[in-house]
Amino acid sequence: IGVLTAAALVAAPAAACSDKGSGSGGKTRITLVQGMAGEEFYETMACGARRQAAAMGVELKVQGPQKFDPTLQTPIVNSVVASRPDAMLVAPTDTKALIAPLTQAKAAGIKTVLVDTVVDDPGIGVSRISTDNVKGGATAASALAARIGDRGKVLVISTDPGVSTVDARIKGFEQEIRARHPKVAYVGVRYSHNDVSEAGRIVNAALARDPDLAGVFATNLNSATGAGSALQQAGRLGKVKMVGFDAGPAQVRQLQDGVVQALVAQLPGEIGARGVQQAVAAVRGRTVTPSIPTDATVVTKENLARPEIQKILYRT
Numbered sequence: 071i072g073v074l075t076a077a078a079l080v081a082a083p084a085a086a087c088s089d090k091g092s093g094s095g096g097k098t099r100i101t102l103v104q105g106m107a108g109e110e111f112y113e114t115m116a117c118g119a120r121r122q123a124a125a126m127g128v129e130l131k132v133q134g135p136q137k138f139d140p141t142l143q144t145p146i147v148n149s150v151v152a153s154r155p156d157a158m159l160v161a162p163t164d165t166k167a168l169i170a171p172l173t174q175a176k177a178a179g180i181k182t183v184l185v186d187t188v189v190d191d192p193g194i195g196v197s198r199i200s201t202d203n204v205k206g207g208a209t210a211a212s213a214l215a216a217r218i219g220d221r222g223k224v225l226v227i228s229t230d231p232g233v234s235t236v237d238a239r240i241k242g243f244e245q246e247i248r249a250r251h252p253k254v255a256y257v258g259v260r261y262s263h264n265d266v267s268e269a270g271r272i273v274n275a276a277l278a279r280d281p282d283l284a285g286v287f288a289t290n291l292n293s294a295t296g297a298g299s300a301l302q303q304a305g306r307l308g309k310v311k312m313v314g315f316d317a318g319p320a321q322v323r324q325l326q327d328g329v330v331q332a333l334v335a336q337l338p339g340e341i342g343a344r345g346v347q348q349a350v351a352a353v354r355g356r357t358v359t360p361s362i363p364t365d366a367t368v369v370t371k372e373n374l375a376r377p378e379i380q381k382i383l384y385r386t
């Protein structure tokens with residue numbers, strides 16, 4: 071796990087994403103359906119996609135549900151399909167619930183690229199672009215084990231079962247703990263429904279049940295924000311170590327404040343940019359890459375100031 075640079079991509083530095091649209095003059099029309107609107111991971115992805123679309127002269131629209139919820143995302147996908155773009159970039163919020171609407175998209179001839187998350191139907195998505203989340207989960211496990219002296223109880227906080235990315239992170243975490251950290255006791259996973267307050271309540275309940283809890287792995291932005299705040303409020307800083315996935319502004323603050331000891335940062339801007347490239351290739355009948363893994367990087371208080379790390383922090 072390191073930092074990947076791709077010369078073919080338009081750089082999307084951590085500065086503000088000013089170009090909010092790529093115009094409507096381009097012939098190829100693409101829509102990005104985010105997992106959730108306004109959330110730093112997906113906004114950074116949108117920014118990368120917008121820049122790439124502008125560079126390639128194609129039109130890009132961005133939409134997303136207010137919550138990470140398949141019942142809210144499905145009608146958005148349906149309305150995008152009804153508007154007949156040439157291609158769609160989609161981050162499905164559930165591995166099963168989004169199969170039907172995405173099958174409709176396919177039947178309508180809309181080229182679909184899956185960005186970040188996937189569905190359980192291999193026939194959906196001409197290309198799938200995402201972090202290697204199993205590897206990312208394993209990386210989180212090693213980072214947490216190292217900070218707790220390789221012993222003690224560890225808890226995982228995730229969003230909901232059926233979200234491909236976080237499920238894969240849990241899998242990688244569990245595999246790594248079982249294979250290489252015999253004195254670390256995995257106490258299991260609790261689901262926050264991607265709600266910050268619920269993640270906090272889970273940590274409080276875990277501390278009451280296991281006062282000797284040694285570590286927490288929070289599998290995404292909201293899980294980490296809530297879990298970190300709860301540890302801070304409980305006065306358990308330094309006693310309970312935490313590793314989070316993703317690197318939004320709240321996570322970076324928690325890292326600086328010593329609430330969190332390490333973050334596994336993804337490259338959402340690159341996922342968005344590559345998504346546009348693949349969508350355009352599919353629409354133009356060019357070679358499409360079915361699966362593109364993007365890299366992840368461990369961010370710590372020690373390496374935070376480095377320019378290559380600053381560059382990958384998520385934008386607001």
Ligand code: T6T
Pocket residue numbers: 105109111112186187235236289290291292315316336
């Ligand atoms: O971790 C990302 C994304 O990869 C995941 O699929 C859902 O949660 C995030 O958007 C962060 O909150």
